[in-house]
Amino acid sequence: MRSIFFLIGLAMLWAGAVQAQEPAADYDDLVQLHEELREYMVPGFTAGVVLESGARIGEVYGDEVMAAKLAGLDRFEARLEAMPVEDWTRAEQVDFLAVKSILNGYRFNLEVLRPWKRDPGFYLDPLMRVAFSEVSGESADIEELRRQLRLVPPLLASARANLTEVAGDFADLALYNLENSDGVNHYHPYRAVPPAGIIGWYDDLLERSRAARPDLARDVVAAREALVAFRDWLEAERPRMTAPAGVGAERYDWYIRHVRMIPLKASEMLVLAEREHERMTAALALLRHRNRDEPELELSRSAQEQAAKIAETDAIVRRFLVEEDIVTVPDFVGELGSNTPYIERPGGPNFWEQIQFRDPIPDHLHAVIPGHRFDAVLAARDTRPIRGRYSDGGRAEGWATYLEEALMLAGATRHSPRADEFMQIFGIFRAARVPADIAMQHNRWSVAEAVAYMRERTPWLDEDVARVDAEIYLRRPPGYGIAYTIGKLQMDALLADRASQLGEAFGLREFHDEFLAAGRLPIALIRYEMTGRDEEVALFWETPPIPAAR
Known part of the structure; x- marks a missing residue:
């Protein structure tokens, strides 16, 4: 990329001037590049800008405008490649790779996704x-x-x-x-x-x-x-309107590695997800046998009953997190609400409600505390110029999905044996998303086919929840559907690494606190920073061109 940059006339003059007038790049230059890149790109892809553009769509998203925006990324890439990152600390190298992933993502959006042309x-x-x-x-x-x-x-x-x-x-x-x-x-x-x-x-x-x-x-x-x-x-x-919605197999792998910074290919993720689906389906059968004499949990019959369940669950979870040294809960973390409001539907509860209205703890751990809402409260106080403004979906969903089974195994559901079954059902759905996400992005399945696949393999899964999920994973940048199960497996691997490294000195609360303190970066980057193991990040330093459409 750098050699191509210097072959371009005006860009060559600009680069030469930079080299002649500025000192060698250091970490402060990375922070400056990050700020300039956000200003250059982010406003063009926000919902507010779409609405405000009104009749000026052509001026904001026209072919010439976006082509110029794409060409302008060259200078950011050249500046990034010129930085002496090999001399930086491990934490600074992680920030460098985070900025690299942002830049790669902008290029993919402009060159491949182009939602302003492809998606009503x-x-x-x-x-x-x-x-x-x-x-x-x-x-x-x-x-x-x-x-x-x-x-x-x-x-x-x-x-x-x-x-x-x-x-x-x-x-x-x-x-x-x-x-x-x-x-x-x-x-x-x-x-x-x-x-x-x-x-x-x-x-x-x-x-x-x-x-x-x-x-x-x-x-x-x-x-x-x-x-x-x-x-x-x-x-x-x-x-x-017959264009394919997915990005194709080669481009999908490029995006997973160089934007999401997950060190796996689609074929590898499919094997892992299938094994997780089998494991959790088997675990569900064993838990149902274990609980065969336990009473079934009944659905809430009113908003008041559901609110009482949520309040009781929140108190149980917070007490468990503190008394069992699971994670530090700072004093500034107040009430965090709930993720599933009580709704009476003519056709009965949907998939999430079938579980939540019986026992709120699976989604409370995932989406409230110590999952998404707790995570967001901590992130809102992160003032670091790069990490404080970075939020990776694989990290967010990987952490939240890991918490379901991990905290079950650590004892969070001792009070509710049937909740263990619900944890497995959640995990089964997460694993079924992986083949659906990949097949849609590979243009092998339509949304309807992905919905049918997930419903066939997931207890209680209804048409609406499956369709909404399929839409999210097809229309978001690639790889969000795989983030839950694959991110959870990355978390498992990181926990294993750290426990092996520290031996008797390992503590679960310290592990979780250190992980959360690293910011919402791709888990592979956090693994490198926490453990020093570099075989995964070795895949990210060089960025090849985006593969051509097939």
């Missing part, structure tokens, strides 16, 4: 949040809502010109989400009968506006009409 949902996702807005707030909030509503028609009209390479699965998902509730409703305002998709939520907003703020109704109607027109356009164009 790229433009629709921000509009759902507009429909959730309250209409009884302060005047300034109402005016901001009015301004956002007026951006919807020009945004969707100009998006059509940009969507020239739409993937069939992306078009189908967009059409479904425009007219249907996803059946999961994560982070949606509660409705006894969920609105029918994005268009339905604008109907909901219109009803609330007519009751509380009639002056908003005209703008809501115009936004809704724009959504209907966009749906009609998608339906008419769908026969021509």
Whole structure:
């Protein structure tokens, strides 16, 4: 890459000037590069920018604009390669690789993913949040809502010109989400009968506006009409929207290694996930035998009953974490809520609710404490310029998934033997996601085929939860679906490494505290920093070109 850089005329002059005028790069230069890179790239991929662009989609996401943005990454790559990282401390080298992964990810987004051309949902996702807005707030909030509503028609009209390479699965998902509730409703305002998709939520907003703020109704109607027109356009164009949604096998492996910095190929992850699925399915059968005389746990029958279960679970978990020296819980960690609200569904509880409404502890460990919400509270206080602003999905989901079985084995569920079964069911679902994620990204399975596969292999898994998961893993940058099981296995390996290194001096609380203090970096980087073992990070120093499309 560096030699190519110096062959480019203007870039050669720029690089020469840098070399002549600046001292050799040191760690402070890495921090500066990181700041400049964030400023250069991040605003172009946020939901706020998508909405604010309105009729200026072509100016923000046009082919020439994005090609120039892609070409501009060359100078960041050249600066990064020139840094004498071999002379740095291990912690500084880890930060270097973290910045390298960010830069590689931006290149992949611009060169391969290109959601502004391939995915109608790229433009629709921000509009759902507009429909959730309250209409009884302060005047300034109402005016901001009015301004956002007026951006919807020009945004969707100009998006059509940009969507020239739409993937069939992306078009189908967009059409479904425009007219249907996803059946999961994560982070949606509660409705006894969920609105029918994005268009339905604008109907909901219109009803609330007519009751509380009639002056908003005209703008809501115009936004809704724009959504209907966009749906009609998608339906008419769908026969021509035949591009593949996945990135392909070679590009998937490139992304997993050089962006997610997981030292495995898809073929290796498939073997590991299949073994985990077998192991956990067998463990579930053994636990059911063990618990054969235990009473079945009943579903909560009211929000009050579920709230009481959550409060009791939270107290049990916090006491366990402290008394059993599992992890340090700082005084500033207060109430963290719950991840699964009580909802009464006409068709009965979904997959998550089948477990959570019986015993909240599996998801409480994963998503509340010491999982995601606890993790986020600690991360919010991290002021380090690189690590404090980095959040890797494999690290987040790997840590949270590891906690399920690890803390079960450490004794967190002694009070609830049936909860051990639920831990295995969670793990079975995580393992089933791996082949689904990979097959969709390899363009071997459609979303429907991935849904069918996961449902066949996971107890209680319903159509809606499976479809929402498949959509997330196909539409997010590659490798999120594998992050749970593979990240959990990386955590297991790190625990084994550290316990072997320290022997009798090993302590679980100290291990967890050290891991969390490293930041939300890829687990392979944290492993290098904690253990000094470098066989995994040796795969990350050199970044080959992204493979051509096949």
